[in-house]
Amino acid sequence: MERNPMRRQLASLRKSLFDQGYLDEQFMELEQLQDDANPNFVEEVVTLYYRDSARLIVNLDHALERRPLDFSKLDGLMHQFKGSSSSIGAKKVKAESTLFREYCKSGNAEGCMRTFQQLKKEYATLRKKLETYFQLARQIGPMESANRPK
């Protein structure tokens, strides 16, 4: 049991990210790859993800403004977005990506736009939660920044 209140808070925050379905086991994969040689690996990968995904979101926004919609292009962009998201274990974001692609496949413009708005919400929420998580982790110290699964 963690006696230090900050560590407890970190552990609890981490647990809630999984329990509430924001993250899946892939995130634990990242944690496993973090070690003394790569003490900030998880945060580094997540930061890369923000960069990649932010760019894709801008491109998707632009593509969704065109009329008529180019479903094939949208599908391609979302394919990449889904790929990155699944690499860090972004579970809810990944689910919205899948739904978006289904709407692309069936040429459902309204479905695409609605889903994309939802996706952006989930993405923003996840990003905020992860930023809080890493901020706390950094305060505690590099050794505790990834809680090993028990």
Next chain:
Amino acid sequence: MAHTLPSSDQSSDQDKWDSGGLECKGQLLIKIVMRNRLTALVVDGDTTCWVLEQELLHSYGVQTLGVDNSRDAVDLIASDAEFNLIIIEKILPVLNGLAVTRQICEIGVRCKMLEVTACSRESERQAFLAIGVDVFIERPLDPEHLVPILRELDGQ
């Protein structure tokens, strides 16, 4: 342009190769001990995935080289660089994954090829397998799929 993994690695990187320890760690990373140091080429336009794939390979002691576009991949292969394993993403800048895979196979590469993609349709899967890709998996690349391949390449 080829990059290496951004890390606090101490080894000199003038030859652009990255390497990791020979043991792998953690419970989720399936434990195996490799006899040989394998080499892998990772071709992926998405930085997040590419970093992760290389790190995962490093944790199994595989030396990796990463490129983020098809042209560099084909150039590397055509220049006789040898790899035990090539990991390719389906959607790439310059040429799509299918076209570059076909080119690589035409050059006569005889190593294991692994296709990694975010979502697959059966027709795409078949297309890749037909041109010579050995394994086609959905993202993310995980130990469960990777380890049997590494074992096989290591002659275990």
